[in-house]
Amino acid sequence: MSMISVVIPTLNAAPHLAGPLCSLVEGMCQGLIKEVIVSDGGSDDGTSDIAEGVGARLVVGAAGRGAQLARGAAVARGAWLLFLHADTQLAPGWERVAERHMQESYERVAGVFRLRFDRPGLRPALVAMGANLRTALFKRPYGDQGLLIARRHYDDIGGFAPLPLFEDVDFIQRLVERGGRRALRGLPITAITAADRYEAEGYFRRVGRNAALRRAYRRGVPPTDLAERYYAPSPTRLDPYGKAAAHRARQDTLGP
Structure with missing residues (x-):
């Protein structure tokens, strides 16, 4: 079984961090997750205590989403990387979908989840629908949807750039330029993000x-x-x- 290193960038993320961590428990129990890496940008709200309390590996450095993602990936030991935001949790059953994707993708196709917000109502539903449609038609997801990618493929693409903004857009653009539209696949399960x-x-x-x-x-x-x-x-x-x-x-x- 291929094993996943989960990388979660954080900055004062204590109010939300429990959700993503809890959504990973089943994957840990099944042996699918090798490690959880919390790449922190200097939190002062107890984020590090939460991470260490659940046994996550804590990496601390300068704030900046791109740089934090890159630092987390640099110390990861899994054959696959799952990048997940600190306010986003995966729906139950995600581990089966992820395992199937890893078996079928031959390490050359990255996967992203369907977006859903954690609030009911028409407006969040419409915004999420637009994001999912954009992903399907134009291969332009954002970090809120998570990213599952083979470590070897991640390195071939060049990893996340230390950009202060749009590090996710930059990486996906390089991914698609390298492998075409088939280099990115929408996974049939949701990533639930805070609204x-x-x-x-x-x-x-x-x-x-x-x-x-x-x-x-x-x-x-x-x-x-x-x-x-x-x-x-x-x-x-x-x-x-x-x-x-x-x-x-x-x-x-x-x-x-």
């Missing part, structure tokens, strides 16, 4: 803002400039001064 930042800013406003930044990135605007715009405080429905939204944005990767 906090969408609830705070507004679902469609958030989608529009992300789309504008993505277009700027594809036009060649440096990720450092885009990160300043992305993390800048902006008024929200729940926080009119934008401070809470800015703090959450620094902890969360860019969603769909």
